[in-house]
Amino acid sequence: NVAFVQDIRGTQPGVDRDGQTDTVQMHVVEGLVAYATDFSVKPMLAESIEESEDGLTYTFPLRHGVTFHNGAEMTAEEVKWSWDRYMDPATNWRCRSYFSGEDGPEVTAMEVVDPYTVRFTLASPSATFLGNLARFDCGSTAVLHPDSVDAEGNWVAPVGTGPFTFGDIRPGQYVELLKFPDYVSRTDEPDGYAGAKEALVDRVRFNILPEAAVKKTAFLAGDLDISTIDPSDIDEIEAAPGNVVQTVQTAVWDAILINTRDPLLSDKRIRKAIALSIDPEQMVAVVTEGKGSPNPSPVPPMSAFYGETEAKGIGYDPEQAKALLEEAGYDGAPITILTNRRAGGYFERALVAQAMMAEVGLNAQLETMEWGTQLDKYVTGDYQMQSFAYSTRLDPALSFEMITGDHPRKVFRTPEAMELVEQAMTVSEPAKRQAIIDQLHEAFLEEVPAISVNHRVMFYAMKDHVSGFRGWGAAKEIYWNVGLAE
Amino acid sequence: MTFLSDLSRRLNGRIGLTLCGLVLLAALTGLLWTPYDPVKTDFMARFAGASAEHLLGTDMYGRDLLSRVLSGASVSILICFLTVALAVTGGVVLGALSGFVGGWLDRLVMMFTEALMAFPGLLLALSLMVILGPSEFGVILALALAYLPSVTRLVRGTVLSVREKEYVEASVALGNGWLYTLARHVLPNCVAPLIVLATTMLGWVLLAESALSFLGLGVPPPAPTWGNMLAEARGDLTREPWLGILPGLCISVTLVGVNLLGDALRDALDPRNDRAA
Amino acid sequence: MWLYVLKRILMGLPTLFLVAVIVFALVRLIPGDPAQLMLGDLADEQSLAAMRARLGLDQPIPLQFLIWLGDILRGEFGHSIRTGEAVLPTIMGRFSVTASVVVFAVLAAMLVAAPAGLIAARFQNRRLDFGIILTAIISLSMPSFWVGLMLLLLFGVTLGWLPTIGYVGLDEDLGRGLLYLIMPVVALALTEIGVLTRMMRSSALEVLRLEYVTHARAKGLSEGAVLTRHVFRNAAGPSLTLLGLILASLLGGATVTETVFSLPGIGKLIVDSIYARDYPVLQGALLLVASVYVIVNLVVDLLYTVLDPRVRLS
Amino acid sequence: MQHTPSVLSLSGVEIGFRTPRGLTPVVHGVSLEVAPGEIHAVVGESGSGKTMLARAAIGLLPPGGEVTAGTIAFDGRDLAAESEAAMRRIRGAQIGMIFQEPLVSLNPSMKIGAQMAEAARLHTKLSRREIRARALEMLHAVKIADPERCLECYPHEFSGGMRQRIMIASVMLLRPRLLLADEPTTALDAVVQREVLDIMTEMTRSLGVAVVLVTHDLGVVARYAQRMTVMERGHVVESGPTRSVLAAPREAYTRRLLGSLPVAPEGAHTLPQAGNDSPTGAHTLLPEGNVSPTGPHTLSASPEASHALPHAQTPSAEGQAPRGAQASGAAQPAPFAGRDTPEGAPGWPVAGRRGGADGLAEGPQASLAEPDVPRTVAPGSPAGGALAASPHGARGAADGPATELLRAEAVEVSYEAAAPLPFMARRVNRVVHGVSLSIRPGEMLGLVGESGSGKSTLGRALIRLKEVSGGRVLYRGQELSGVSGEALRRLRARMQIIFQDPYSSLNPRMRVGAIVAEGLRHAPPPDSAHPVEEMLEAVGLSAAYAARFPHEMSGGQRQRVAIARALISRPELVVADEPVSALDVTVQAQILDLLRELRGRMGFACLFISHDLAVVESLCDRVMVLYRGRVMEEGTARQLFEAPRHPYTRRLLAAAPFLEPTPAGGYALRVLDEARYPAPDPACYWPGEGEGRYELAADATAHAVAYRRRAG
């Protein structure tokens, strides 16, 4: 019994999806490749990954003896069938554009080399091809058996290769996963979505409990084995016998966005003053109960590209902030920070920011709203500042891409930044990429389109009879290899 | 004055008046003065217990609880009053016209109130809150609209029954115009049930605001109301129950006061109970 | 009688149409974009546009309304934007959960409130009366989520007697189903008991003043018989109306209670749909709720004639 | 003096109410004995403690009330000593009680059968079937048409009179020894009242039940009670055999009470403007010194007076006797058996067919004459000339529209019920069918008829408070429905209405001064500086009352406020709808005096609607009898009261007990000398019966009667 926030949207990987749905689906289906804990891409159903020198072809020898939930063996045929289905616009696959040439290099061919080998051919080299294949929101480009659809091609249910199958789905109550007894595991170490998997429990029930107080009570009452909890509850839960709290650093980026197109905030000095007024150490300490540490960069700390440059921030200097404000002629005009009461510390961050900004004379006001409305304002760029968060981006280029661009929802709007992001997307050589990322970070600090607070730490409370649960940076719970002691 | 003394002669009236008086006093204090800024956070002093510095302690963000309760009183009470005032004004105008004029106007108004009533008040308010955006103003407007139909119906019902009374006919017989008759003869007789409804409604508004806050759409924090304080404290019920008990108690006390007062008012306004002690 | 029912249903139709208009307008007035919400921060232009087109949100709003209305009339409520499930079965399923909780709660409330109100009225202005009324007022003075959380803490956590989450349909397993219902029912009933008790008391007071009560006493009936046989039925009218209103409004969503006890009820569905801007579900659910209101009112009026033969249905 | 042991005996009973300010006594040392088979009436002013006395006897004082002294003994047992459980066994089984209002005394949500059986199951060991049989028997005894069906019905399916009869049946079902009847018929009209009381008397007599009858209707007392007790402010003023108390009241209060009875004017029913010199103030107050004490309360005329009365007795013998000397034997139900179906009534002596325009009384009418007042109608005088004394008796040429204040032509009024289905036709309930009338300035037109016959509705339609659905109403030749806006408002100020229920016609939240002053809003500016105060004083209220609220006044005072409001604008026409129906006789007399006086002073015309025939007789010039929305008979008051021709009119008259002063200074029941009434014409019209068209035909004296005309 585990806690879960909302209903899943469906069972069709990469199509009927949202972050929560992905989490569940990833227990049922697998792709050729998968993300490992360090966000490197590792083979999953593929035995290995063979990239050509020119970076234009990828060949995947498949593992032998992997069975679908319906008992059939997985072969290149199904991989091909799955791919063709994804690339059919009628399928509505979320990630089609990444492979069709619209939004990255086109996959010109996908061939079955032999029953246990497939090959992809790209129009141009891509640093992100493998990553895109493994993306959660693409449903890991899961390999499905044609039985997943009916004769007319309508979706029925995923017949995949994962360690679990779908059990009971009760909207508004829970989603249940059942152990797939014939699962054929890899033999390498469990590593994120890659590596060995074994369903140790017969069933996993994702209870839909959006209300934090309820979740906590249910956990305390022993009706949940694992649950995310608010940082403020850690002490209390740990104090009770039989409870364990696991702290996990994730790649979810918590930031306070500053609308660079706002008349007042378009003044870089004011933005800088805001950034300087905020003491990241204290803010993070408050929001995470001292469990997290600040991160001045959008790039997550566990990323291979996270280096010394990224760890350097603008610093906390109220005096300089005041001076800048003076220089900019700030007259105490109110600055509104949008926030909401969702779990995840949005509200607390805004609250602390407001208090800290007030210290240097910035007249910040909080406006708490419902998430949907805030999101709308985010998209239309109709705000001054807002407490926001971005879900896991496993590639540093994407970490910048998500805030950089010309669209109203993007805050990092300098041509230089856009150019750099463009480069980061195509260059795949690590050293060169690192340089670009470093440059981007510096530009980010210079421009101050957002205040990077930290990458979120999550807290999982579990009963001490739970073994093997490991949270990871992707902030996606994994329930294979998790067992319950009697 | 005789009315007030009549009220205070009853036990429920006395208790009701006392409790409501206390609440009003708190609201007034909160409006004029609080020991600290109620939204001022102090992360060094979170969950502080009662002390000389913070008489009632502080909350999860280190805000002074006494200040918040006082200031919350003024916001909550203001919201209650404005909401009720709005609903009553609108309801009286609509209900009176609908009941007195009758005909298609009546049918139209009734269809609208019927349609509005077909939504549970909280849901209606909830939808409106999402549309209006959470703010004191939004809460007031949403709840007023949610309660408008019941006031309209009450007034219309009373107007309809009063309209049948012979003193209204007598007024017509004297040659008085309908507006005069409505204002002079009909409406004053709707006042008693309306007062009772209004007092009850004050309580509902308080509860509804806290329910809205619980669902994430009440008066947006950090501005304190009892409702959102209670809602905010729900996660800390096991850790620091006091944070929830205090605003909860405030709400309950107000409701008890208002309801007792409403009861007493009903008794006092009912001529048949004249002699009741 | 059947003519009356027919008439009431006919009269309910314009109301329901108006409700449909209001629902639609309300829903479309909500700022935010379902496509946006679904895709979250990962959204980009193409996927948003594609999503909108798929949801039919790219049509002009009046057209959307007509399409929706046409669909409704054909009994087609559409599919959820979020989960793609057909709306009608979804809302019916959710409604049945709410209904089982609410009906039990209202019955329980009435079972307590009716005698309490009668007794309070009988001993008007005495200490017993005051005690009952004070209890009633206190019970209705507590915010419902507060009551719910307290119950959860007490019976779920501290005592560990009752499950804190989950729901089992009564049709699946009666015993366990009831077990899961206890707390929500108690929480809901607690707040309604107060209102009903007070209503019962005041209408019983009216009746107690009437001559036939004295007449019943003059026949030599005991107080208990007078209260149950003569006062109760005649005093039940206003309480029944109130009960109907409560029932209708709770059936339309005991939102808070459902949230606290994580029940998959219609109120919670509506709130979730609001948050997710799941227009078809929201519209369907609100329409259902409004129809329930109309039907409950009709049933209450029919019951009224059982209680009070003077009320003729014409 | 009683020789049989009393069933109920009160001695020195005092009743008080506990209030926050201490004990308020309401009944002071009342003693009273009721023998088996005896009907003992308790009369007195309103609030004198009659109800409390009755309720004390069954141990059901309202909360706060208690018996503070004295004993109440039932069958020799002191009720105070009985436990509550024992009292419950006595209630219903031994002592039955009938309450004032039949409309609220039966539980509306229980079937009659269940209500009747309830007490029987409690107090007897009878089986279900036996109880049912007995219930049927009782219902039969009270003349309920279909007892079987009745058991399955709910109270609302019956009229007030039937409900009261059912009440009696259900109380008598248990054969109680004592029956307490608290104003059992005040809400009923004369005909129904008569039926109910007759049945009650009959049943109590046959079962030997002792009855305490609380009432304020002295006529009822005279007709039904053997003994009476007069109460005033909690004290017994006078007690004794009915006839002797009535014939020779000893106490001032009793005399005052009796003196307040309305009495037919001794002169002709004439209009003041007609130049007739006869006084309009015919109401006579007994001068204090006028009555010589007559010693013991026994009637010299009738030795057996104080004991049980012979039941069936033909009044024909007494019919010849002068009214004033009427003996107590006349205090009998008149033998008009046709209570339910008037036409089939064998009791109506059919003396002759209607021939031509005559048909007025042919017998000597001396019985109605006061010795010293010359009658305008000479005994035996031809019908044609009999009523010529009234200048407006003939409706002929003299009746030019110019002299008419209000004229109604074939007025129809209906109430619309909501349509059963939308878009279906509304159901229309026509209440007034083609009524024509005219009122001249200064005329008092009486309107009588059974409850629900449309009197109030007609009154309202005449001043356009209700729209007519047919016909037209002309006010000084101007058609009312054509007027609107300001003109209508001005017109309305000239026509006023005094509503049936004074209390509900006064806004409870306005002070009396403001209420009365409202009457001036649309009236021409008054000539005096303090019109309100003057008006209040004119209706006999001191100016200080202006500051009061309606609920701070007594019924009579409120009534006068309503009258003041109607009269302050000096209207030309007033519709007075039952202004005195709910009042006790003293207050009633006050108001009638006032009306007469005002008419004399201001010369206004009045449509006077009432159930109380004695009042109408004493006040009105002309009278119309309405039955189911149609005029049954119309004529001068004298014509109607002395020579009624329509069976319905006669039924009304027969039912109403009139008390009249005797020459000896006391009072006795008036006997309707129906033998000398002209025979009702079988061709008279009854709504809903037989075919044929309704037609109102007047004779030369403008005495009009409804006839049925064959179609075609």
Ligand SMILES: Nc1ncnc2c1ncn2[C@@H]1O[C@H](COP(=O)(O)OP(=O)(O)OP(=O)(O)O)[C@@H](O)[C@H]1O
């Ligand atoms: N519940 C009560 N509390 C206090 N005083 C009461 C109460 N009920 C009646 N009284 C008083 O008792 C007195 C006697 O009342 P009661 O009803 O016996 O009068 P009544 O003679 O029956 O009058 P009516 O002819 O109007 O029915 C009145 O003065 C009345 O004010």
Ligand SMILES: Nc1ncnc2c1ncn2[C@@H]1O[C@H](COP(=O)(O)OP(=O)(O)OP(=O)(O)O)[C@@H](O)[C@H]1O
């Ligand atoms: N507002 C109304 N709506 C419908 N029907 C009515 C209404 N008022 C009166 N009636 C009906 O009209 C008929 C005549 O009523 P109305 O009041 O004129 O009688 P009434 O002669 O004045 O009787 P009463 O002597 O009892 O006052 C009755 O049958 C009554 O039921």
Ligand SMILES: [Mg+2]
């Ligand atoms: Mg009385």
Ligand SMILES: [Mg+2]
């Ligand atoms: Mg009338």
